[in-house]
Amino acid sequence: MKKILLIAAKDLRLAFRDRAAIILMLAAPFLLTLGMALVTGRLASPGGQSSGLSNIPVLIINRDGESLGNALVETLQSAELDELLDAQVVEDEEAARRAVDEDQVAGLVIIPPGFTQSVIPEQAAIIDMAAEPVKLQFYANPARPNSSAIIETILREFISRVEEGRVMGMVSVFQMLTSGVVSPAEAQAYGDEMRQLFQSAQEEDLSVFEEAGTLNLKVIGAPEQESVRFDVMAYMAPGMALLFLMFTVTYGGRSFLAERRQRTLQRMLTSPTALPQVLAGKMLGTYLTGVMQLLILIGGSSLLFNLRWGDFWGVLALILLATFAATGWGLLITAFARTPGQVSTYGSAIMLVFGIMGGSFIDLSMLPDFVRLVSRITPNAWALDGFTILGLGGGLSDLTRPLLGLFALGCVLFILAVLRFSRRRDLVQ
Structure with missing residues (x-):
């Protein structure tokens, strides 16, 4: 030895x-x-400006105009993402796509009509477990792969949270109906209440990035725990x-x-x-x-x-x-x-x-x-x-x-x- x-x-x-x-x-x-x-952008210069990815230009077309569509727009334009994204709402899709093709912006987010209704319909008691929500569209700029990937990550996180809430709500109402806890007549009232709660949740802070290079992961259902920043x-x-x-x-x-x-x-x-x-x-x-x-x-x-x-x-x-x-x-x-x-x-x-x-x-x-x-x-x-x-x-x-x-x-x-x-x-x- x-x-x-x-x-x-x-x-x-x-x-x-x-x-x-x-x-x-x-x-x-x-x-x-x-x-x-x-x-x-993990390191910042003495002047406080990020030396990495920042002010990523992205265009948004909101054809939904309801709670979820507005929540996504507010998320992309939130103060937490202000240094990372430069998000602007536009109306002309053709001009927006041309801006992506000409490398003027990193991508175009299109919120289709009926996006909110496909996730939280007005008739909340009518549960279609096989229904698919209307999908968001993201037109990415291949010349800016890093910037496009960041925008896509934010969108996927938003969709993930929305889908999680949608499925949980549908399953909850369905289980109450099948177990006899509520009658079909009462399910409408429960569904409307869940819809209002879900819409309120979407109006809260849904930002997934607090600053360039940092993910903010919130522990849902455990408010006594501190948020973990990765x-x-x-x-x-x-x-x-x-x-x-x-x-x-x-x-x-x-x-x-x-x-x-x-x-x-x-x-x-x-x-x-x-x-x-x-x-x-x-x-x-x-x-x-x-x-x-x-x-x-x-x-x-x-x-x-x-x-x-x-x-x-x-x-x-x-x-x-x-x-x-x-x-x-x-x-x-x-x-x-x-x-x-x-x-x-x-x-x-x-x-x-x-x-x-x-x-x-x-x-x-x-x-x-x-x-x-x-x-x-x-x-x-x-x-x-x-x-x-x-x-x-x-x-x-x-x-x-x-x-x-x-x-x-x-x-x-x-x-x-x-x-x-x-x-x-x-x-x-």
């Missing part, structure tokens, strides 16, 4: 003395995170850290094969040191380097971006198990590579692929189902799930699934790597 620890300590020391490694392990993720913070940096910062963690875990593999090429490995094995001890020491050194990398990045981002990562023990557990799973990939790459250059090539390719598939660059919910399924072979996806849970106010007890996923992934990768190493006869030649 002492020999394993000595080898690990040596590799850890060498990793943090390598200037090129320091740049890729620490400087690069910090700079990328800073750049994404500037793009999304900072997008709590997703971007760990995404960049996990991306470059995949570079770090190949460092031990490159070192191992470099020592083999320089024949220092063979000389080491002439001493009372077995090959499994050398491999274990190298991988332990890689693991400790990865843990130190994530700890430094998390600590630095907390100071630089004033970022709250959430529950301490949850963050620590994610760091330890995410590095464990990533180290498994590093060991497996080393088991198949024959030169340090191959480890670097394979590692760089996997780092980029895992960054895309695992959600470091794009929200996994925007990817097809089969991609989300395949992404579970990446430490990035599991760990980002965990960091998102912590960002939403969760704790260690809420991380069972991502932690088990990371542990299982790491175990499978280590087993495959050991089986591959056991078949190689060229390591000591």
Whole structure:
């Protein structure tokens, strides 16, 4: 055990003395995170102006003119969204579409006639469970994908809340009718009352963004709990850290094969040191380097971006198990590579692929189902799930699934790597 620890300590020391490694392990993720913070408006300039997305121009045509249509217009023009959106109500649809096509605005929201009536009809007691509400229309500008995505997110959140209230109201009245709690005659009065309550709810503050880059998630039905504000940096910062963690875990593999090429490995094995001890020491050194990398990045981002990562023990557990799973990939790459250059090539390719598939660059919910399924072979996806849970106010007890996923992934990768190493006869030649 002492020999394993000595080898690990040596590799850890060498990793943090390598200037090129320091740049890729620490400087690069910090700079990328800073750049994404500037793009999304997470950082503000001294003058108070957002340095990212702001005043996104969007046009609205309200052909509904009733409570829900008016509530959506008020939401898009609310004070909470004033810095993010520049929403204007217009009447001419043809001119509005032309403005989108000519890249003058980011999108056009069309509230169709009958939108309110399709959700909360006047005859509230007449329940049609199969009825579909009239759909909103959003004409997006493909030249402004980020701005369009933000507007679409706001609309989807609005629709989600409206649909939730609609279905709950319909089911409640239906259950009262079928159970005999109320008669059909009484259902009309209950339906009218629910309609009034629902309309009143739509007139309240329905804004889903309080400021650029921040989601305001309100806990419905639990007023004693505080609203949880999800900072997008709590997703971007760990995404960049996990991306470059995949570079770090190949460092031990490159070192191992470099020592083999320089024949220092063979000389080491002439001493009372077995090959499994050398491999274990190298991988332990890689693991400790990865843990130190994530700890430094998390600590630095907390100071630089004033970022709250959430529950301490949850963050620590994610760091330890995410590095464990990533180290498994590093060991497996080393088991198949024959030169340090191959480890670097394979590692760089996997780092980029895992960054895309695992959600470091794009929200996994925007990817097809089969991609989300395949992404579970990446430490990035599991760990980002965990960091998102912590960002939403969760704790260690809420991380069972991502932690088990990371542990299982790491175990499978280590087993495959050991089986591959056991078949190689060229390591000591």
